[in-house]
Amino acid sequence: MSKLSSTLKALISAPFARPNTLPASPKIRSVYERLRQEASAKNVGSPAWLTLSTAATMTMNSPESLTELYNLATTSSKDKAQSVETAELMREVGLKCIGFNGVPRTINCLGAFRASLPSEIVSLLSTKPTRKTSEKNINEILSRGEGLWKSIYRPFDDKLFSKLADSHPDLPVFIMNHEYGALFADPQELGHVSGAKVGRVLTSIVAVACLRAQTGVGPQVTSHVFGLRKAFEDESYKAKGEFAVQGGEWLATDEGNLWLLNSVDSIVEALGEGNGTSFAPGMVKSKL
Numbered sequence: 001m002s003k004l005s006s007t008l009k010a011l012i013s014a015p016f017a018r019p020n021t022l023p024a025s026p027k028i029r030s031v032y033e034r035l036r037q038e039a040s041a042k043n044v045g046s047p048a049w050l051t052l053s054t055a056a057t058m059t060m061n062s063p064e065s066l067t068e069l070y071n072l073a074t075t076s077s078k079d080k081a082q083s084v085e086t087a088e089l090m091r092e093v094g095l096k097c098i099g100f101n102g103v104p105r106t107i108n109c110l111g112a113f114r115a116s117l118p119s120e121i122v123s124l125l126s127t128k129p130t131r132k133t134s135e136k137n138i139n140e141i142l143s144r145g146e147g148l149w150k151s152i153y154r155p156f157d158d159k160l161f162s163k164l165a166d167s168h169p170d171l172p173v174f175i176m177n178h179e180y181g182a183l184f185a186d187p188q189e190l191g192h193v194s195g196a197k198v199g200r201v202l203t204s205i206v207a208v209a210c211l212r213a214q215t216g217v218g219p220q221v222t223s224h225v226f227g228l229r230k231a232f233e234d235e236s237y238k239a240k241g242e243f244a245v246q247g248g249e250w251l252a253t254d255e256g257n258l259w260l261l262n263s264v265d266s267i268v269e270a271l272g273e274g275n276g277t278s279f280a281p282g283m284v285k286s287k288l
Contacts, residue, residue, distance in 0.1 A: 021108050022278050024064035027270040032072050035263050042259065045246025046073065047089060051202045052260060054090045055209035056267040058097040060278050061105045063112030065271060066090065070117070084124045087117055088196035091125075093206055096198060099179040100210035101279070126195040130187040145181020151236045152204070152227035188241055200236050201248040204228035205260065212264040214279040221261075228252050 004012075013019050032053055039049035050073055057065045070090060074083045094110045114122060133141060150157045164172035184203050191197025198206065207224035211217050229252045231237040237248060250256045268277055 018278070021064070021112070022060055022062040022271055024062060024068050025270050025273055027273075028062075028065050028267070029068045029072060031266050031270045032069050035266070036072065038259070038263075039247065042250065042256075043247050044251065046086075047202060048205060048245055048247050048251060049263070050086065050089060051093050051198070051205050052209045052263055053267060054093040055097055055100075055206045056213045056264045057271070058094050058105060058109050059101050059210045059213035060268060060271045061108060062271050062278075063109045063116070066094075066109055066113045067116040070113070080120065080124070083121055085196060087113075087121055087125060089198070092190070092196045092198050093202070096184060096203060096206050097210055099183050100207060101214070128195075130190055130195060131182055133182070141181045141185075142177055143181075144185035145176045145179075148180045148185040148200070148203075149176050151200070151230055151234055153223070154230065154234070186241075191241075191243065197241070197243060199242050199245065200231045200239065201228065201242075201245040201251075204231060205251065208260060209264050212261055213268050213277055215277050225257055228257075 011017075035049050035053060036046075039045070050069070053069055054066065057069060070086060073086050077083055077086075091110055091113065094106050094113070098106045114125075117125075149161075153160050161172045161176070164175065186197050186199060186203075189195075191199075204224055204227045208221060208228060211221045211224060232249055232252050236242075237245070247256075251260055272278060
């Protein structure tokens with residue numbers, strides 16, 4: 001196999017290219033703690049604030065901060081099963097972030113997150129994949145994707161599909177079948193047989209948190225804020241297999257939406273240390 005020259009390796013790792021994950025800032029634990037306290041005061045349960053915090057942190061590419069978040073979320077827990085559930089939910093949220101942030105950040109963050117967990121927790125994490133496609137389940141996957149798509153975008157779902165197809169005929173096909181069907185819409189066994197179920201409401205929270213933390217995608221943030229609200233309008237939040245999300249209905253109000261967006265902003269501010277998002281900040285080469 002060929003080798004990379006020292007010059008090429010140096011350029012790949014050049015500081016201005018920001019090649020590394022983001023370290024946990026000194027302020028991040030206190031931000032997570034404040035969000036937990038605010039959530040409790042507003043009767044928002046742990047899964048909701050943990051989901052928004054995980055998704056925003058994944059977008060900022062900070063696996064060290066995921067560890068801080070997990071430690072905070074489990075600090076008062078003496079129940080090993082609850083700690084496992086927390087880790088399972090966080091990594092399932094991280095998996096769904098692929099659809100918004102791309103594969104590399106999820107690889108970086110979930111790998112480092114697993115390595116940071118206590119061995120007794122790692123040994124209890126699910127190892128059974130739930131998204132393998134086959135002749136037996138492909139129609140179910142496609143149906144789940146179409147159902148979620150319609151729930152989030154109605155009454156503009158068909159119009160949006162056509163508009164995306166104008167850009168590229170495979171764009172809406174890929175999004176609906178492979179992102180909504182295979183990734184965003186949960187397989188039936190998740191949360192019941194193995195792993196953790198994110199569900200309809202928390203999936204919309206993942207979307208809003210990731211997109212808000214990215215910046216530059218305001219139309220998509222707006223779409224998924226409406227998508228969160230529609231989970232309660234069409235009652236898909238209580239479809240078969242869904243779990244109740246404490247505080248979910250409030251999060252789908254104006255007041256709840258504002259708290260959600262401001263919470264994401266506070267995580268970005270803390271991890272970016274005042275410099276904003278790490279998703280696409282640009283590169284500034286030093287003058288020689």
